[in-house]
Amino acid sequence: MKSMSLYEEKHSFLNKLSPITKMIYVVAAILIPAFAGEKMLAVGFMIFSMLLLMHSKVIRRTFPILGVSGFVVLTVLIIQGLFRAGNETVVLDMGPVAFYKEGLLFALGIAINVFNIILCFCVLVLSTKPSDMVEELVRKGFSPRIGYVFTSLFQLIPQMTDRMSTITDAQKSRGMETEGSLMIRMKAFLPLISPVIMSSFIDTKERAIALEVRGFNAKNKKTFLNESTKIPVDNVIIIILVVGIVCSIGWRIMTWLR
Numbered sequence: 001m002k003s004m005s006l007y008e009e010k011h012s013f014l015n016k017l018s019p020i021t022k023m024i025y026v027v028a029a030i031l032i033p034a035f036a037g038e039k040m041l042a043v044g045f046m047i048f049s050m051l052l053l054m055h056s057k058v059i060r061r062t063f064p065i066l067g068v069s070g071f072v073v074l075t076v077l078i079i080q081g082l083f084r085a086g087n088e089t090v091v092l093d094m095g096p097v098a099f100y101k102e103g104l105l106f107a108l109g110i111a112i113n114v115f116n117i118i119l120c121f122c123v124l125v126l127s128t129k130p131s132d133m134v135e136e137l138v139r140k141g142f143s144p145r146i147g148y149v150f151t152s153l154f155q156l157i158p159q160m161t162d163r164m165s166t167i168t169d170a171q172k173s174r175g176m177e178t179e180g181s182l183m184i185r186m187k188a189f190l191p192l193i194s195p196v197i198m199s200s201f202i203d204t205k206e207r208a209i210a211l212e213v214r215g216f217n218a219k220n221k222k223t224f225l226n227e228s229t230k231i232p233v234d235n236v237i238i239i240i241l242v243v244g245i246v247c248s249i250g251w252r253i254m255t256w257l258r
Contacts, residue, residue: 007129012056014127018230019136021237022124028241029120035248037255039109042116049119058126062119069118073111080107148211159203160196167195 009015014022029049033042053059080103081087087100138144171192 008058008061008126010057010127012127014052014056014123016231017127017237018234019124019128019133020140020230021234022128023133024238024241026120026124028245030117032244032248033113033116035245035252037252039112042112046112046116046119049116049123052123053119053126056127058122061126062122065118065122066115069114073107073114076110077104077107080104080110160200163196163199164192167192167199 029042029045033039033045050059053062081092081099082097082103084100084103084106087103089101090098091101091104092099134144134148137146
């Protein structure tokens with residue numbers, strides 16, 4: 001059976017941590033550099049996230065995500081380097097076009113923030129079962145509806161990819177040409193849109209009926225199949241991350257008051 005999430009079990013240190021701890025890490029990795037106003041902190045979180053992913057042996061799963069994001073960031077780099085308001089210092093003259101230092105530095109800041117966010121989310125998504133994430137959120141008092149929406153978001157891309165692959169194979173068996181030049185691929189892609197969307201609607205309806213049958217909307221107190229995955233080191237990590245967030249917020253407030 002194909003996996004319906006990006007999670008991959010590697011029995012690593014990250015897999016043992018509580019989903020709440022990893023969620024707080026994501027928040028800290030985003031907020032601390034933002035409040036402190038230091039790009040080097042974002043670079044530090046990027047490197048640390050990469051080390052965690054390498055230790056968990058899931059770093060390869062991030063390459064496609066980073067590749068797509070890298071293309072978008074490259075576009076931003078070109079546009080900002082050429083046309084950003086306030087560009088004055090030329091660093092690369094290519095005849096009719098010139099790249100400016102101010103625009104490139106601004107785009108570099110955007111790139112650092114984007115890759116930092118992607119990598120810290122990969123730490124969470126690639127090492128956490130969606131079901132465990134939802135259970136921990138519900139244990140903390142969140143509504144099961146919010147938990148269901150949360151896990152559905154993480155399963156959306158794998159489900160759509162799996163469905164697209166299945167429909168493509170079915171169309172191939174009927175004689176549709178799906179490989180070749182760019183135009184052939186575009187012509188083959190358009191007929192796939194309708195079946196994918198309609199099957200998504202059908203899956204949503206079937207899932208809603210299944211949840212209703214299982215008493216999803218029942219007001220009784222919910223019980224949990226699995227025990228909490230929290231380990232002693234989780235508390236230490238959470239304290240460090242929370243202190244870091246509070247200190248960065250305090251630093252920003254002090255900067256405003258000066």
